[in-house]
Amino acid sequence: MLVTLEGLDGSGKTTVRAALEERFPDATFTREPTNSWYGDAVYRSIEDDDADPLAELFLYTADHADHLSRVIEPALERGDLVISDRYSDSRFAYQGATLEAWSNRHTGGKRRLEDPLEYVVDVHEPISIVPDLTIYLDVDPETAAARAGATNKFERAEYLESVRANYERLIERDSDRFVRIDATRDPDDVLERVEGAVYTALEAE
Ligand SMILES: Nc1ncnc2c1ncn2[C@@H]1O[C@H](COP(=O)(O)OP(=O)(O)OP(=O)(O)O)[C@@H](O)[C@H]1O
Numbered sequence: 148m149l150v151t152l153e154g155l156d157g158s159g160k161t162t163v164r165a166a167l168e169e170r171f172p173d174a175t176f177t178r179e180p181t182n183s184w185y186g187d188a189v190y191r192s193i194e195d196d197d198a199d200p201l202a203e204l205f206l207y208t209a210d211h212a213d214h215l216s217r218v219i220e221p222a223l224e225r226g227d228l229v230i231s232d233r234y235s236d237s238r239f240a241y242q243g244a245t246l247e248a249w250s251n252r253h254t255g256g257k258r259r260l261e262d263p264l265e266y267v268v269d270v271h272e273p274i275s276i277v278p279d280l281t282i283y284l285d286v287d288p289e290t291a292a293a294r295a296g297a298t299n300k301f302e303r304a305e306y307l308e309s310v311r312a313n314y315e316r317l318i319e320r321d322s323d324r325f326v327r328i329d330a331t332r333d334p335d336d337v338l339e340r341v342e343g344a345v346y347t348a349l350e351a352e
């Protein structure tokens with residue numbers, strides 16, 4: 148079973164993941180961006196304020212393709228519970244937002260991408276694996292940016308506002324897959340709810 152943790156920067160994914168590692172010691176824990184050289188390239192792009200948004204999408208997607216073949220698929224074939232800190236929905240929400248601004252800048256009378264989020268979803272559709280459960284740690288953009296420390300171009304409340312709107316679109320279209328958890332609550336309370344969602348999904352399997 149593939150479980151993904153999603154949410155804005157600073158929503159608490161790393162905190163939750165650390166606790167889940169203790170609760171599910173036999174599971175395969177992983178993350179995107181990965182620790183491969185593809186992931187290194189992604190981190191270079193994150194640090195580059197002038198990175199081309201389309202090039203950035205495909206860097207993240209290359210990292211995802213490698214992640215699928217090197218980690219996710221073998222672990223699922225072994226029958227592992229796989230828990231990934233960020234996955235495709237991060238691309239749909241974040242690059243959907245970046246490409247929205249990019250599409251507006253390149254008007255010349257016509258937007259380059261009519262619906263950037265759908266474009267990113269379509270890129271993934273033939274190549275990716277849809278998670279069985281996605282836990283969405285829901286936090287407002289101001290809290291997210293403050294918690295994350297606003298250390299890179301993505302960790303600004305204004306940008307995170309449009310990322311959050313994209314997550315809402317994704318939840319609306321795929322409500323059976325997502326479990327929304329209020330991540331402004333006490334960390335122990337958040338963790339209890341996350342564990343509950345994972346156990347419920349495992350029981351239903
Ligand atoms: N429920 C919570 N309430 C208050 N603070 C929290 C909560 N969860 C996490 N934090 C704190 O917020 C900060 C960011 O948490 P964390 O690193 O887990 O988030 P993240 O989603 O992994 O962030 P990023 O996406 O930027 O890596 C940390 O200082 C953490 O201790």
Ligand SMILES: Cc1cn([C@H]2C[C@H](O)[C@@H](COP(=O)(O)O)O2)c(=O)[nH]c1=O
Binds near residue numbers: 156239241
């Ligand atoms: C996977 C993925 C990530 N991002 C963004 C979100 C964060 O700002 C950074 C790094 O992630 P971290 O969890 O904070 O280390 O990258 C993105 O824009 N698109 C993606 O697909």
